[in-house]
Amino acid sequence: MENQVISKAIYLAVLPFENFTPHNELDYFARGFVEDLITDLSRFQNLMLISSHSTLYQSIQGVNLVTDTLGVDYLLKGSFRYRNEQVRVVIQLVDAEKQHIIWAERYDESIETIFEIHDNIIERVVGTLSMRIDMDILSISQKKVITQLEAYDCWLRGFEHLKQGSVEDDQKARTFFQQALKIDSLYARAYTGISLTYFNNWSCQMWDCWETNEKGAFENAVKAIALDENDHISQMVMGRILNYRQEFDQAEHHLDKALTLNPNDADNLVQLSLCYAQIGKAPLGIELFNKALRLNPYHDSWYYAFGILPYFLDKHYLEAIGTGSKAPIQITVDLPGFLAASYAYAGDQQVARRYLNLFVNTFREKIRHGEDCKPVEALEWMLKVTPCKKTEDVEYIIKGIEMAGLHDAGKTVSKHMKADALPERVSHQNVFRKEQDLWEVSFLGQSVLLTEVKGFYDLFTLLLRQREEVHCTELMQSESPADVDEVFDEKAKHNYKKRMQSLQEDLAEAEAMQNYERAETFSRELDQLIEHVTKSIGMGGKTRKLKSPVERSRAAVTLRIRSAIKKISQSHPHLGMHLTNAVKTGTFCTYHPEKEMNWML
Incomplete structure (x- = not known):
């Protein structure tokens, strides 16, 4: 793209907190507190965190040197002071260029409780901090013309319009998100924003354009996750959309991932609270709603529109009334x-x-x-x-x-x-079949052609026998090894044993890292070695007992299927996501979608 400007990252340096009292326990606490702050702040993908090792050296030389040397946009400073059995924690967010304080907070706790409420303080600081930075950037970007904006500025301005909840504001928001894609064509959050504009029209406003808005919401959410599956907002949006499609099990997968990726984003938590209530987890919804209020005490009134359903479904009528009455009635x-x-x-x-x-x-x-x-x-x-x-x-x-x-x-x-x-x-025709040397795959109107991998045959069998449990050995179609007269000397047996043990360790590591392609390579070599050794000498207790034939089949089939799904996901993210949630592997494998699916095989 000509003159493409990639979205500027926001750099934040967390300086070592000062301990103004000679209290060894508190000094240890202060260092750990800063490390935990950095860890939790790193969950916000718009923030680039400068390592504590860098800030430690530079802060000794002075704050100005930190700003000049590290090129940061914001500084987070803090201090601990112990006096009369009380610990005072002071935290300040500073604009690095202008050297003025954007936000400051003070916490006073007893020495006995400071360790107990450590996580609570971290949550409050992290949640508030990210929103304050966004507010600061938004106030600056609103003074710029659109052509001067960067992708993240466009996201913030678009999201402000989304909060207004009108058809007109949704259209303005979509314009900002489209502008973000002109700046950075791979900006996943922009697709998330476009998805939300369609979602608002689909679920709340333009009832007579149901199909168009449902399709727009879903397809843009799929694009966002395909570009960045670790963006917690994109995961939440996909969860909301799947809830409204009544694909609740798949929705829960994305909601859980959104919560795991970032449990401290208040705007995200308040929307998750509604989603969890819809899938039958109203108590969790209430918990997340209250956490959002705690993390963002200066929240907008639209928060309350999300909080009424969790309280209502959990039969807390007065709390539902109190919450819903605080939301703008027209929202x-x-x-x-x-x-x-x-x-x-x-x-x-x-x-x-x-x-x-x-x-x-x-x-x-x-x-x-x-x-x-x-x-x-x-x-x-x-x-x-x-x-x-x-x-x-x-x-x-x-x-x-x-x-x-x-x-x-x-x-x-x-x-x-x-x-x-x-x-x-x-209505769409779902297809999964081999055409000469390629596989034709079609799902919900999107079709792709893929080169063959072994796991496609396993998926074919599972799709053909929908909701039926298929034993892994049946998918493996293994044959018993024939006896041969080849004899190994002791040195050869030792070398084979050593190589097989090494492969098992590599295989376990690859499985743990979910690197299915690498794991399949190790599994294939291991199977070949086992077959060769078994044909030649039999195991007979002379070497370390390896996995049983059933266990080897289970591991091999699992790797083949997961590798095949990963390959599909690269070209067809929605089908990959559907298969990830619907296909279960193990000793018995099954394709068990939420609702009956028609396949042309």
């Missing part, structure tokens, strides 16, 4: 519906009825564009845009709306929410 169409159900369960019929009427009227205005409709249609829509994995959660929502005044709604609404209640989805 989502279904918010008044959940407030109506919450008030109904809490026993306040009058307020419940008022919110129910508001919900139906808002649905008629924003979703049906003023056309007349039956109130039960609003409930059907509500269940579609807030899909829940557990049938009892769906029934619980329906009952709450009935109690709020929409009587006998459950008799009209399909409790299992069949797909025919929505605009019909595009």
Whole structure:
């Protein structure tokens, strides 16, 4: 791309914290505290952390030298002071160029508890720090013209528009994300942003463009993860999208990964709280929602729109009401519906009825564009845009709306929410078959041609026998070795044994690192050696006992299948993701998707 400008990284140097009191325990604590800060801050991919070894040497020479020598954008400074059995921790974020303090915080704790709350302080500092840096960059970028922006600036400005929750702001956000891709065509976060603009239209606003927006949300999320599978926001967005596609098991895989990759991003946590409630883990949703509030005490009011569902599904009616009432009532169409159900369960019929009427009227205005409709249609829509994995959660929502005044709604609404209640989805032919020397693979409308690997035959068998357990030896199609008269001398046997042990160690290491291609190479050589030695002398207890034939088949088939899926993922990320979640390997292997899949084989 001509004149391409790659997104500028944000460099942060964490200086060694000063200990103003001669307290050996505290000095040890201060050093460990800084190391933990650096480790947790490194989870934010927009931040480039300068190592503590570099900052230690430079900080001795002075702060100005740190800035000039290391070329950082921000400095994080801190100190510990022990006095009267109390420990005071002071932390400051400094703009390195202007040398002014952007953010500062002070923590006062007793010497007995400072070690106990260490992790809690780290979480609060890390969560707040990243947001303060983003706010600082955003305030600067908003003064620039678009042509002067870098990719990360575009992401921040686009995300600010996404928070507004309107069709107009979604379009403005998409413009910024598209600009980011012009600056950096491989910027995964920009595809995530575009996915979110389609997702908002799909799930909340443009009901009459269901297919277009669903496709746009999904395809851009797939692109984002294909470019960077370690971006926690991209993983969260994919999880949300799969929830709304009602592919809950696959969704949970991405939600868990998002949480593992970064457990301290408050904006991400608050969205995860809603997602986990949808898959039947409302208590975890409540925990993450409260953690987000703690990490970002100056959060926007849109946070509360995500918090009502976890409290509601966990039957904490008053907390659901208190949370939902703090959100702007117009931010989502279904918010008044959940407030109506919450008030109904809490026993306040009058307020419940008022919110129910508001919900139906808002649905008629924003979703049906003023056309007349039956109130039960609003409930059907509500269940579609807030899909829940557990049938009892769906029934619980329906009952709450009935109690709020929409009587006998459950008799009209399909409790299992069949797909025919929505605009019909595009049907795709899924293909997995060999054509001469290549394999034709097609899934959800995307087709690719791939060169052969051994694991494709295993996948073919599993797809053919969907949901059936297939023994690994059947996939391996192994034959018993024939006896031969070849004899080894002791030196040869020793050398073979040594090489096989070395290969087993290499194989174990490759499996642990999930390097399936390398592991398959080791496994293939090991199998050849075992077969050769067995034919020649038999094991007979004379050498170290190796894996049984079944165990060797299990390991070989697992490596073959995982290598094949990895190859597919490189050309067809969505199918690779589907197979990763649906194919289980072991002594028995199976292809077990959430719902029945039709394959042309």
